[in-house]
Amino acid sequence: MSKYDLPKNFDYKNTDALRPFITETGKIIPARVTGVSASNQRKVTKSIKIARFLALLPYTDMHQ
Amino acid sequence: MNKYEAVIILNPNLSTKVGDFLKDFDKLLKDNSFSIVKTEDIGRRQLAYSINNHNKGHYIIFNLEGDPSKLLEIETKIKYNESIIRHLFLVVKEHSSEDSSLFTESKNKKPESINEDVKVESKEIKADESAKTKGEV
Known part of the structure; x- marks a missing residue:
């Protein structure tokens, strides 16, 4: 089993499924590391960015 | 007619007055010919980063249906509502039943x-x- 299991449906509300795709510092892990297909990586990225806007995920670990 | 998913983060200090907010919001939507399909009151939740010096927020998710041209009016109203610290309207193809x-x-x-x-x-x-x-x- 890969560390980067894809969620069944890409959803910004499912933060537990998105968390493997960001680093400890909050960066999105690139597709060449995750090994996810390009179209799936775009969906993951989009969900992460929405979740960040809604303060469900951090932009960085430097938030004060 | 478009289907929307709206996320609204309320000021956590007004958590007790959520009922009033929901009534007001319902009225605002009805005035603009929007209909609420489903409401999910998630409650107070830790924010990943502070917004306007708030560390917690009261999350509410709505499934809405309405006219795109009316959405702008709703958004301007929300903009000047100080109890809302963040909001997001997303167009969705289908509302999730779960x-x-x-x-x-x-x-x-x-x-x-x-x-x-x-x-x-x-x-x-x-x-x-x-x-x-x-x-x-």
């Missing part, structure tokens, strides 16, 4: 909080025991 993972998470949290206390206690006991065994050795 509860969102955030909603189920918030539901499960309340009974779990008791268990968590028990877990912490049991851990402490174990730590004491390990300390004792070390002392004996």
Whole structure:
């Protein structure tokens, strides 16, 4: 089993499924590391960015 | 007619007045010929980063249906509503019939909080025991 299991449906509300795709510092892990297909990586990225806007995920670990 | 998913983060200090807000918001939507399909009151939640010096927010998710041209009016109203610290309207193809993972998470949290206390206690006991065994050795 890969560390980067894809969620069944890409959803910004499912933060537990998105968390493997960001680093400890909050960066999105690139597709060449995750090994996810390009179209799936775009969906993951989009969900992460929405979740960040809604303060469900951090932009960085430097938030004060 | 478009289908929308709206997330609204309310000022956590107004958590007790959520009922009033929901009534006002319902009225605002009805005035603009929007209809609410589903409401999920998720409740207070820790924010990943502080917004306007708030560390917690009261999340509410709506499934809406309405006219795109009217959405601008709603958004301008929301903009000047100080009890809303953040909002997002998303166009969706289909409304999901299932509860969102955030909603189920918030539901499960309340009974779990008791268990968590028990877990912490049991851990402490174990730590004491390990300390004792070390002392004996």
